[in-house]
Amino acid sequence: MSNTRKPIIAGNWKMHKTVFEATDFVKELLTFDVTKDVELVVCPTFTSLESVSALLKDSSVNLGAQNVHFESQGAFTGEISPGMLKTIGVDYCIIGHSERRQYFQETDELVNKKVKSVLETGMYPIMCVGETLTERENGDTEKVCKTQTVEGLKGLTAEEIQKVVIAYEPVWAIGTGKSATKEDANETIGYIRSVVEQLAGAEVASVIRIQYGGSVKPENIAEYMSMEHIDGALVGGASLTVKSFLDLTKF
Numbered sequence: 480m481s482n483t484r485k486p487i488i489a490g491n492w493k494m495h496k497t498v499f500e501a502t503d504f505v506k507e508l509l510t511f512d513v514t515k516d517v518e519l520v521v522c523p524t525f526t527s528l529e530s531v532s533a534l535l536k537d538s539s540v541n542l543g544a545q546n547v548h549f550e551s552q553g554a555f556t557g558e559i560s561p562g563m564l565k566t567i568g569v570d571y572c573i574i575g576h577s578e579r580r581q582y583f584q585e586t587d588e589l590v591n592k593k594v595k596s597v598l599e600t601g602m603y604p605i606m607c608v609g610e611t612l613t614e615r616e617n618g619d620t621e622k623v624c625k626t627q628t629v630e631g632l633k634g635l636t637a638e639e640i641q642k643v644v645i646a647y648e649p650v651w652a653i654g655t656g657k658s659a660t661k662e663d664a665n666e667t668i669g670y671i672r673s674v675v676e677q678l679a680g681a682e683v684a685s686v687i688r689i690q691y692g693g694s695v696k697p698e699n700i701a702e703y704m705s706m707e708h709i710d711g712a713l714v715g716g717a718s719l720t721v722k723s724f725l726d727l728t729k730f
């Protein structure tokens with residue numbers, strides 16, 4: 480990766496851990512010296528955010544939510560607004576994860592509304608893009624990643640785009656143990672960077688952080704981090720124990 484982009488490792492806990500398990504994890508995590516060379520983010524479920532936020536207050540570890548609504552308030556039963564997250568100390572918000580796109584029918588248009596709303600509230604989006612296995616087999620990886628990137632960032636200024644973290648997650652590699660090769664991941668992420676360049680210019684493209692996600696583990700993190708365009712990882716399974724999460728920073 481480039482020297483100018485600080486690596487960011489985000490643990491997406493998905494629908495795992497009660498509030499007690501989440502706070503136990505963070506208490507244990509904070510007993511270790513976390514390297515300042517890597518930005519660490521934990522993304523618990525909504526029910527744990529406030530308790531985890533209180534524990535992380537004076538630490539260098541940042542807090543992320545896994546989803547958000549784009550409206551600031553209103554009759555949207557079951558939803559959470561960006562302001563509600565910001566108020567309790569949330570820094571990042573994962574948007575457009577493939578599980579949200581697949582199981583909750585999230586479209587690029589909705590992703591775009593959420594990205595804008597999160598930025599307006601003063602948080603940072605982690606915007607996920609990536610192709611399915613069928614799309615990959617049809618040779619559509621770049622087309623899909625381009626569409627999701629362009630539509631997700633639509634209407635944003637270059638200054639706003641620079642604040643977005645993009646996570647390239649090939650859907651076929653998520654939770655399957657089948658990770659993309661470091662060369663393939665780097666090539667697609669380099670392509671996404673070129674799409675950002677078309678949208679926001681070379682300077683923004685050179686500083687925006689783009690993660691790889693999909694079966695990242697302590698055993699393969701160094702491979703990905705050795706590549707020019709890969710600036711970190713969005714990690715599911717391997718972020719669920721303190722040891723494994725911390726080992727992801729050793730590359």
Ligand SMILES: O=C[C@H](O)COP(=O)(O)O
Pocket residue numbers: 491576648652653654655656692693694695713714715716717
């Ligand atoms: O958000 C994380 C990704 O979906 C990757 O999950 P995984 O590391 O369990 O494959």
